[in-house]
Amino acid sequence: MxxxxxxxxxxxxxxxxxxxxxxxxxxxxxxxxxxxxxxxxxxxxxxxxxxxxxxxxxxxxxxxxxxxxxxxxxxxxxxxxxxxxxxxxxxxxxxxxxxxxxxxxxxxxxxxxxxxxxxxxxxxxxxxxxQSNDFGTPGVKDFAMKLESQADAARFHEALINACIRAHVQQAPLRPEQMKVVIIGAGATGVELAAELHRTTREVVAYGLDGVDPGKDIKITLLEAAERVLPSLPPRLSAATEQLLGQLGVQTLTRAKVARVAPDGVELADGRAIPAEIVVWAAGVKxxxxxxxxxxxxxxxxxxxxxxxxxxxxxxxxxxxxxxxxxxxxxxxxxxxxxxxxxxxxxxxxxxxxxxxxxAGEPLQDYQYRDFGSLVSLGKFSTVGNMMGGLIGGSMMIEGIFARIMYLSLYKMHELALHGAAKAALDSIARLITRRTEPHVKLH
Missing domain, CATH: 3.50.50.60 (FAD/NAD(P)-binding domain)
Known part of the structure:
Protein backbone atom coordinates (compact mmCIF):
# COMPACT_ATOMS: atom_id res chain seq x y z
CA MET A 1 0.00 0.00 0.00
CA GLN A 131 8.80 -3.34 29.93
CA SER A 132 7.89 -6.08 32.36
CA ASN A 133 4.22 -6.76 33.05
CA ASP A 134 3.60 -7.35 36.74
CA PHE A 135 -0.13 -8.03 36.14
CA GLY A 136 -0.94 -5.90 39.18
CA THR A 137 0.71 -8.36 41.59
CA PRO A 138 0.82 -6.79 45.08
CA GLY A 139 4.25 -5.71 46.30
CA VAL A 140 6.08 -5.86 42.96
CA LYS A 141 6.49 -2.10 42.60
CA ASP A 142 7.68 -1.68 46.18
CA PHE A 143 9.86 -4.72 46.81
CA ALA A 144 10.95 -6.25 43.48
CA MET A 145 13.62 -5.13 41.03
CA LYS A 146 13.24 -5.27 37.26
CA LEU A 147 15.75 -5.46 34.41
CA GLU A 148 14.31 -2.98 31.95
CA SER A 149 17.18 -0.51 31.68
CA GLN A 150 20.87 0.07 32.34
CA ALA A 151 19.95 1.80 35.60
CA ASP A 152 17.95 -1.26 36.71
CA ALA A 153 20.87 -3.59 35.97
CA ALA A 154 23.35 -1.33 37.79
CA ARG A 155 21.00 -1.05 40.78
CA PHE A 156 20.65 -4.83 40.99
CA HIS A 157 24.42 -5.31 40.84
CA GLU A 158 25.01 -2.78 43.59
CA ALA A 159 22.42 -4.53 45.78
CA LEU A 160 24.13 -7.87 45.13
CA ILE A 161 27.62 -6.61 46.03
CA ASN A 162 26.27 -4.88 49.14
CA ALA A 163 24.52 -8.09 50.22
CA CYS A 164 27.79 -10.03 49.96
CA ILE A 165 29.78 -7.43 51.91
CA ARG A 166 27.04 -7.12 54.55
CA ALA A 167 27.02 -10.87 55.14
CA HIS A 168 30.83 -10.99 55.23
CA VAL A 169 31.17 -8.52 58.11
CA GLN A 170 28.08 -9.63 60.03
CA GLN A 171 28.75 -11.31 63.36
CA ALA A 172 25.24 -12.65 63.94
CA PRO A 173 23.86 -15.66 62.01
CA LEU A 174 22.32 -14.87 58.65
CA ARG A 175 18.62 -14.08 58.61
CA PRO A 176 16.39 -16.58 56.72
CA GLU A 177 16.10 -14.28 53.70
CA GLN A 178 19.71 -13.09 53.70
CA MET A 179 21.83 -13.95 50.63
CA LYS A 180 18.76 -15.43 48.94
CA VAL A 181 17.77 -14.30 45.43
CA VAL A 182 14.38 -15.08 43.90
CA ILE A 183 13.88 -14.54 40.16
CA ILE A 184 10.25 -14.48 39.04
CA GLY A 185 9.89 -15.61 35.44
CA ALA A 186 11.85 -18.43 33.80
CA GLY A 187 11.96 -17.02 30.31
CA ALA A 188 15.25 -16.13 28.66
CA THR A 189 16.04 -13.21 30.99
CA GLY A 190 15.32 -15.12 34.20
CA VAL A 191 17.20 -18.25 33.17
CA GLU A 192 20.22 -16.31 31.90
CA LEU A 193 20.39 -14.21 35.06
CA ALA A 194 20.19 -17.28 37.29
CA ALA A 195 23.07 -18.99 35.48
CA GLU A 196 25.25 -15.87 35.50
CA LEU A 197 24.62 -15.28 39.20
CA HIS A 198 25.79 -18.77 40.10
CA ARG A 199 29.23 -17.93 38.72
CA THR A 200 29.61 -14.25 39.57
CA THR A 201 28.53 -14.54 43.22
CA ARG A 202 31.26 -17.11 43.73
CA GLU A 203 33.83 -14.92 42.03
CA VAL A 204 32.80 -11.90 44.13
CA VAL A 205 33.22 -13.70 47.47
CA ALA A 206 36.55 -15.12 46.26
CA TYR A 207 37.99 -11.59 46.47
CA GLY A 208 38.51 -11.75 50.24
CA LEU A 209 34.89 -12.08 51.40
CA ASP A 210 35.65 -15.32 53.24
CA GLY A 211 32.87 -14.66 55.72
CA VAL A 212 30.46 -15.97 53.09
CA ASP A 213 30.24 -19.65 52.13
CA PRO A 214 28.74 -19.54 48.60
CA GLY A 215 27.73 -23.19 48.63
CA LYS A 216 25.84 -22.88 51.92
CA ASP A 217 24.83 -19.22 52.20
CA ILE A 218 23.90 -18.17 48.65
CA LYS A 219 20.69 -19.59 47.22
CA ILE A 220 19.06 -18.71 43.88
CA THR A 221 15.43 -19.69 43.23
CA LEU A 222 13.77 -19.40 39.82
CA LEU A 223 9.96 -19.27 39.73
CA GLU A 224 7.79 -19.96 36.67
CA ALA A 225 3.98 -19.95 36.52
CA ALA A 226 3.97 -22.22 33.43
CA GLU A 227 4.60 -25.98 33.45
CA ARG A 228 8.28 -25.69 32.49
CA VAL A 229 11.15 -23.24 32.24
CA LEU A 230 11.69 -21.56 28.87
CA PRO A 231 8.11 -22.34 27.79
CA SER A 232 8.69 -20.82 24.33
CA LEU A 233 11.42 -23.37 23.52
CA PRO A 234 10.93 -27.08 22.70
CA PRO A 235 10.33 -29.30 25.78
CA ARG A 236 13.65 -31.17 25.37
CA LEU A 237 15.62 -27.93 25.66
CA SER A 238 13.54 -26.83 28.65
CA ALA A 239 14.32 -30.13 30.37
CA ALA A 240 18.03 -29.88 29.56
CA THR A 241 18.14 -26.31 30.87
CA GLU A 242 16.35 -27.19 34.10
CA GLN A 243 18.74 -30.11 34.64
CA LEU A 244 21.79 -27.87 34.16
CA LEU A 245 20.39 -25.22 36.48
CA GLY A 246 19.87 -27.93 39.08
CA GLN A 247 23.50 -28.98 38.74
CA LEU A 248 24.48 -25.36 39.39
CA GLY A 249 22.44 -25.32 42.57
CA VAL A 250 19.65 -23.15 41.20
CA GLN A 251 16.27 -24.23 42.54
CA THR A 252 13.53 -24.08 39.89
CA LEU A 253 9.85 -24.12 40.81
CA THR A 254 7.32 -24.45 38.00
CA ARG A 255 3.56 -23.99 38.23
CA ALA A 256 4.48 -21.42 40.88
CA LYS A 257 2.15 -18.45 40.67
CA VAL A 258 3.21 -15.46 42.73
CA ALA A 259 0.50 -13.98 44.94
CA ARG A 260 2.54 -11.23 46.61
CA VAL A 261 6.05 -9.87 46.92
CA ALA A 262 6.93 -8.97 50.52
CA PRO A 263 9.89 -7.08 52.03
CA ASP A 264 11.53 -10.37 53.01
CA GLY A 265 10.50 -12.68 50.17
CA VAL A 266 7.75 -14.00 47.94
CA GLU A 267 4.40 -15.56 48.74
CA LEU A 268 2.94 -18.08 46.27
CA ALA A 269 -0.72 -18.63 45.48
CA ASP A 270 -0.58 -22.10 47.09
CA GLY A 271 0.47 -20.56 50.41
CA ARG A 272 4.20 -21.27 50.27
CA ALA A 273 6.59 -18.51 51.37
CA ILE A 274 10.06 -18.21 49.85
CA PRO A 275 12.48 -15.99 51.79
CA ALA A 276 14.62 -13.60 49.73
CA GLU A 277 16.78 -10.54 50.27
CA ILE A 278 16.67 -9.67 46.55
CA VAL A 279 13.63 -10.28 44.32
CA VAL A 280 13.72 -9.79 40.55
CA TRP A 281 10.57 -9.60 38.43
CA ALA A 282 11.35 -10.93 34.93
CA ALA A 283 7.90 -12.15 33.87
CA GLY A 284 5.49 -10.78 31.29
CA VAL A 285 5.89 -8.12 28.60
CA LYS A 286 3.95 -4.98 27.77
CA ALA A 360 12.06 6.85 -5.54
CA GLY A 361 8.28 7.30 -5.37
CA GLU A 362 7.61 3.57 -5.13
CA PRO A 363 4.97 1.87 -2.92
CA LEU A 364 5.91 0.30 0.39
CA GLN A 365 6.49 -3.42 0.72
CA ASP A 366 5.18 -5.63 3.52
CA TYR A 367 7.55 -6.74 6.25
CA GLN A 368 8.06 -10.51 6.39
CA TYR A 369 9.42 -11.83 9.67
CA ARG A 370 12.15 -14.45 9.29
CA ASP A 371 12.31 -16.69 12.33
CA PHE A 372 15.93 -17.60 13.07
CA GLY A 373 14.91 -19.23 16.33
CA SER A 374 15.81 -18.45 19.93
CA LEU A 375 19.02 -18.79 21.89
CA VAL A 376 19.48 -18.75 25.66
CA SER A 377 22.91 -18.33 27.24
CA LEU A 378 23.70 -20.16 30.46
CA GLY A 379 26.95 -18.26 30.86
CA LYS A 380 30.14 -20.24 30.45
CA PHE A 381 28.28 -23.47 31.23
CA SER A 382 26.24 -23.85 28.05
CA THR A 383 24.00 -22.24 25.45
CA VAL A 384 20.79 -23.80 24.20
CA GLY A 385 18.28 -22.91 21.54
CA ASN A 386 16.47 -23.73 18.35
CA MET A 387 17.83 -22.20 15.20
CA MET A 388 16.80 -21.43 11.63
CA GLY A 389 13.18 -22.44 11.97
CA GLY A 390 12.23 -20.03 9.19
CA LEU A 391 14.89 -21.38 6.84
CA ILE A 392 14.46 -25.14 7.06
CA GLY A 393 10.72 -25.29 7.70
CA GLY A 394 11.17 -26.78 11.13
CA SER A 395 13.17 -26.37 14.28
CA MET A 396 16.79 -27.44 14.65
CA MET A 397 17.74 -27.75 18.33
CA ILE A 398 21.32 -26.85 19.17
CA GLU A 399 23.40 -26.84 22.34
CA GLY A 400 26.98 -26.31 23.45
CA ILE A 401 29.78 -24.52 21.66
CA PHE A 402 28.00 -24.07 18.32
CA ALA A 403 25.01 -22.50 20.06
CA ARG A 404 27.39 -20.28 22.05
CA ILE A 405 29.06 -19.04 18.86
CA MET A 406 25.68 -18.28 17.30
CA TYR A 407 24.60 -16.41 20.45
CA LEU A 408 27.74 -14.25 20.41
CA SER A 409 27.35 -13.59 16.68
CA LEU A 410 23.96 -11.91 17.25
CA TYR A 411 25.63 -9.22 19.33
CA LYS A 412 28.48 -8.85 16.84
CA MET A 413 25.91 -8.28 14.07
CA HIS A 414 24.41 -5.48 16.16
CA GLU A 415 27.84 -3.91 16.67
CA LEU A 416 28.60 -4.15 12.95
CA ALA A 417 25.33 -2.37 12.13
CA LEU A 418 26.21 0.48 14.50
CA HIS A 419 29.95 0.87 13.98
CA GLY A 420 31.12 -0.94 10.87
CA ALA A 421 33.69 -3.73 10.70
CA ALA A 422 36.82 -1.77 11.65
CA LYS A 423 35.53 -0.20 14.88
CA ALA A 424 33.68 -3.36 15.93
CA ALA A 425 36.90 -5.38 15.55
CA LEU A 426 39.02 -2.84 17.44
CA ASP A 427 36.50 -2.66 20.27
CA SER A 428 36.51 -6.46 20.58
CA ILE A 429 40.31 -6.56 20.72
CA ALA A 430 40.40 -3.80 23.34
CA ARG A 431 37.98 -5.75 25.56
CA LEU A 432 40.08 -8.89 25.28
CA ILE A 433 43.18 -6.97 26.38
CA THR A 434 41.37 -5.27 29.26
CA ARG A 435 39.91 -8.56 30.46
CA ARG A 436 43.42 -9.92 31.03
CA THR A 437 44.34 -7.06 33.39
CA GLU A 438 41.13 -6.63 35.42
CA PRO A 439 38.85 -8.85 37.58
CA HIS A 440 36.50 -11.05 35.56
CA VAL A 441 33.61 -9.82 37.66
CA LYS A 442 32.66 -6.23 38.39
CA LEU A 443 33.21 -5.51 42.10
CA HIS A 444 31.55 -2.11 42.48
Missing part, protein backbone atom coordinates in the same frame (compact mmCIF):
# COMPACT_ATOMS: atom_id res chain seq x y z
CA UNK A 2 1.56 3.37 -0.99
CA UNK A 3 2.42 5.77 1.79
CA UNK A 4 0.65 9.12 1.70
CA UNK A 5 3.99 10.92 1.74
CA UNK A 6 5.62 8.93 -1.07
CA UNK A 7 8.37 10.74 -3.00
CA UNK A 8 9.87 12.57 -0.06
CA UNK A 9 10.98 16.17 -0.45
CA UNK A 10 14.50 17.26 0.60
CA UNK A 11 14.64 18.15 4.28
CA UNK A 12 11.84 15.71 5.15
CA UNK A 13 11.82 15.45 8.96
CA UNK A 14 12.20 11.90 10.29
CA UNK A 15 11.86 11.56 14.06
CA UNK A 16 12.71 8.21 15.67
CA UNK A 17 11.63 7.77 19.28
CA UNK A 18 13.61 5.14 21.18
CA UNK A 19 17.30 4.29 20.89
CA UNK A 20 17.12 0.54 21.42
CA UNK A 21 18.39 -2.06 18.96
CA UNK A 22 15.87 -1.23 16.23
CA UNK A 23 15.66 2.53 16.64
CA UNK A 24 19.40 3.11 16.86
CA UNK A 25 20.19 0.86 13.90
CA UNK A 26 17.57 2.67 11.79
CA UNK A 27 18.88 6.11 12.79
CA UNK A 28 22.45 5.01 12.03
CA UNK A 29 21.68 3.68 8.55
CA UNK A 30 19.42 6.57 7.59
CA UNK A 31 21.97 9.06 8.90
CA UNK A 32 24.83 7.44 7.00
CA UNK A 33 22.95 7.42 3.70
CA UNK A 34 20.66 10.44 3.83
CA UNK A 35 21.48 12.54 6.89
CA UNK A 36 25.09 13.30 6.01
CA UNK A 37 24.00 14.68 2.63
CA UNK A 38 21.16 16.73 4.03
CA UNK A 39 18.59 14.76 2.06
CA UNK A 40 16.65 13.89 5.23
CA UNK A 41 16.56 15.66 8.60
CA UNK A 42 16.87 12.77 11.06
CA UNK A 43 16.42 13.01 14.85
CA UNK A 44 16.59 10.35 17.54
CA UNK A 45 14.68 11.04 20.78
CA UNK A 46 16.00 9.01 23.72
CA UNK A 47 15.98 9.60 27.49
CA UNK A 48 19.28 7.77 28.18
CA UNK A 49 22.68 9.18 27.29
CA UNK A 50 24.11 5.81 26.25
CA UNK A 51 22.90 2.64 24.56
CA UNK A 52 23.51 -0.94 25.68
CA UNK A 53 22.06 -3.94 23.84
CA UNK A 54 19.11 -5.00 25.99
CA UNK A 55 19.85 -8.78 25.89
CA UNK A 56 23.08 -7.91 27.74
CA UNK A 57 21.35 -6.42 30.80
CA UNK A 58 21.45 -9.70 32.74
CA UNK A 59 25.26 -9.76 32.36
CA UNK A 60 25.53 -6.19 33.69
CA UNK A 61 23.26 -7.11 36.62
CA UNK A 62 25.30 -10.19 37.47
CA UNK A 63 28.59 -8.31 37.11
CA UNK A 64 30.03 -10.43 34.31
CA UNK A 65 30.05 -7.49 31.89
CA UNK A 66 31.39 -3.98 32.46
CA UNK A 67 28.76 -1.66 31.02
CA UNK A 68 31.30 1.08 30.26
CA UNK A 69 33.12 -1.21 27.80
CA UNK A 70 29.98 -1.86 25.75
CA UNK A 71 27.86 1.29 25.91
CA UNK A 72 27.40 3.58 22.91
CA UNK A 73 27.32 7.32 23.59
CA UNK A 74 24.38 8.75 21.66
CA UNK A 75 25.85 12.25 21.33
CA UNK A 76 29.11 11.02 19.81
CA UNK A 77 27.42 8.37 17.69
CA UNK A 78 24.93 10.87 16.23
CA UNK A 79 27.79 13.23 15.34
CA UNK A 80 29.62 10.45 13.51
CA UNK A 81 26.57 9.10 11.67
CA UNK A 82 24.62 12.09 10.40
CA UNK A 83 21.60 12.31 12.72
CA UNK A 84 20.68 14.48 15.71
CA UNK A 85 20.34 13.16 19.24
CA UNK A 86 17.62 14.84 21.30
CA UNK A 87 17.70 13.86 24.96
CA UNK A 88 14.35 13.36 26.68
CA UNK A 89 11.37 11.07 27.12
CA UNK A 90 8.30 11.18 24.89
CA UNK A 91 5.16 11.96 26.90
CA UNK A 92 2.61 12.89 24.26
CA UNK A 93 1.67 13.16 20.59
CA UNK A 94 -0.29 15.66 18.48
CA UNK A 95 -1.04 13.93 15.19
CA UNK A 96 -2.94 16.89 13.73
CA UNK A 97 0.08 19.18 14.14
CA UNK A 98 2.58 16.34 13.64
CA UNK A 99 4.40 17.03 16.88
CA UNK A 100 6.02 14.87 19.54
CA UNK A 101 5.91 16.15 23.12
CA UNK A 102 9.09 15.53 25.14
CA UNK A 103 9.31 15.81 28.93
CA UNK A 104 11.89 18.03 30.66
CA UNK A 105 15.17 16.25 31.28
CA UNK A 106 16.45 16.52 34.85
CA UNK A 107 19.89 15.68 36.20
CA UNK A 108 20.55 13.41 39.18
CA UNK A 109 19.97 16.32 41.56
CA UNK A 110 16.62 17.26 40.03
CA UNK A 111 17.86 20.32 38.13
CA UNK A 112 16.45 20.96 34.68
CA UNK A 113 18.86 20.28 31.80
CA UNK A 114 16.38 20.65 28.93
CA UNK A 115 12.85 22.07 29.21
CA UNK A 116 9.67 20.41 28.00
CA UNK A 117 9.82 20.55 24.21
CA UNK A 118 7.79 19.96 21.07
CA UNK A 119 9.53 18.31 18.11
CA UNK A 120 7.89 18.44 14.70
CA UNK A 121 7.97 15.53 12.26
CA UNK A 122 6.91 14.54 8.76
CA UNK A 123 7.52 10.84 9.40
CA UNK A 124 7.49 9.43 12.94
CA UNK A 125 8.97 6.06 13.89
CA UNK A 126 8.14 4.73 17.36
CA UNK A 127 10.65 2.19 18.66
CA UNK A 128 10.10 2.54 22.39
CA UNK A 129 10.58 -1.09 23.37
CA UNK A 130 8.81 -2.89 26.18
CA UNK A 287 4.57 -1.70 25.98
CA UNK A 288 4.88 1.50 28.06
CA UNK A 289 1.65 2.70 29.64
CA UNK A 290 1.66 6.13 27.95
CA UNK A 291 1.20 4.48 24.52
CA UNK A 292 -2.29 3.24 25.40
CA UNK A 293 -4.59 4.80 22.73
CA UNK A 294 -2.15 7.71 22.37
CA UNK A 295 -3.90 10.48 20.40
CA UNK A 296 -6.34 7.97 18.92
CA UNK A 297 -3.84 5.43 17.60
CA UNK A 298 -4.97 1.80 17.82
CA UNK A 299 -3.36 -0.23 20.60
CA UNK A 300 -3.91 -3.73 22.00
CA UNK A 301 -4.38 -4.95 25.57
CA UNK A 302 -0.65 -4.73 26.36
CA UNK A 303 -0.36 -1.18 24.96
CA UNK A 304 1.37 -2.18 21.70
CA UNK A 305 0.64 -0.03 18.66
CA UNK A 306 -1.26 -2.06 16.08
CA UNK A 307 0.50 -1.80 12.71
CA UNK A 308 -0.09 -2.99 9.17
CA UNK A 309 2.38 -5.33 7.45
CA UNK A 310 4.06 -2.16 6.14
CA UNK A 311 4.79 -1.22 9.80
CA UNK A 312 2.51 1.82 9.45
CA UNK A 313 0.08 2.35 12.32
CA UNK A 314 -3.47 1.49 11.32
CA UNK A 315 -4.84 5.01 11.82
CA UNK A 316 -1.95 7.18 10.61
CA UNK A 317 0.21 6.44 7.58
CA UNK A 318 2.83 8.97 8.66
CA UNK A 319 3.57 7.02 11.86
CA UNK A 320 5.48 3.73 11.89
CA UNK A 321 6.21 1.43 14.82
CA UNK A 322 8.79 -1.32 15.18
CA UNK A 323 10.19 -3.63 17.83
CA UNK A 324 8.50 -4.65 21.07
CA UNK A 325 6.09 -1.69 21.08
CA UNK A 326 4.52 -2.81 17.77
CA UNK A 327 1.79 -5.43 17.33
CA UNK A 328 2.85 -6.56 13.87
CA UNK A 329 1.11 -9.33 11.91
CA UNK A 330 3.31 -12.27 10.89
CA UNK A 331 2.65 -12.39 7.15
CA UNK A 332 1.67 -15.89 6.08
CA UNK A 333 0.76 -17.06 9.58
CA UNK A 334 -2.15 -16.53 11.93
CA UNK A 335 0.13 -15.01 14.55
CA UNK A 336 1.93 -11.84 15.60
CA UNK A 337 5.65 -11.19 15.30
CA UNK A 338 7.23 -12.14 18.68
CA UNK A 339 8.87 -9.38 20.78
CA UNK A 340 12.51 -10.30 20.17
CA UNK A 341 15.64 -8.30 19.43
CA UNK A 342 16.00 -10.09 16.09
CA UNK A 343 12.53 -8.85 15.05
CA UNK A 344 13.40 -5.24 15.91
CA UNK A 345 16.64 -5.47 13.93
CA UNK A 346 14.89 -7.02 10.93
CA UNK A 347 12.20 -4.35 11.01
CA UNK A 348 14.83 -1.60 11.16
CA UNK A 349 16.52 -3.04 8.06
CA UNK A 350 13.18 -3.38 6.29
CA UNK A 351 12.12 0.18 7.13
CA UNK A 352 15.49 1.54 6.00
CA UNK A 353 14.91 -0.08 2.60
CA UNK A 354 11.41 1.41 2.47
CA UNK A 355 12.82 4.91 2.82
CA UNK A 356 14.75 4.20 -0.38
CA UNK A 357 11.52 3.19 -2.09
CA UNK A 358 9.78 6.32 -0.83
CA UNK A 359 12.61 8.47 -2.14
Missing amino acids: PHAGTHLEPGHRVVIVGGGAGGLELATRLGDKYGRKGVLDISLVERDRTHVWKPKLHEIAAGSMDMSAHEVNYLAHSHWHGYRYRIGEMIGLDRARREVHVAPFLDSEGREVTPERVIGYDTLVLSIGS APEFLKDIDGLETNRINQLVVRPTLQTTRDEAIFALGDCAACPWVGRDAMVPPRAQAAQQQASHLFAQFGRRM
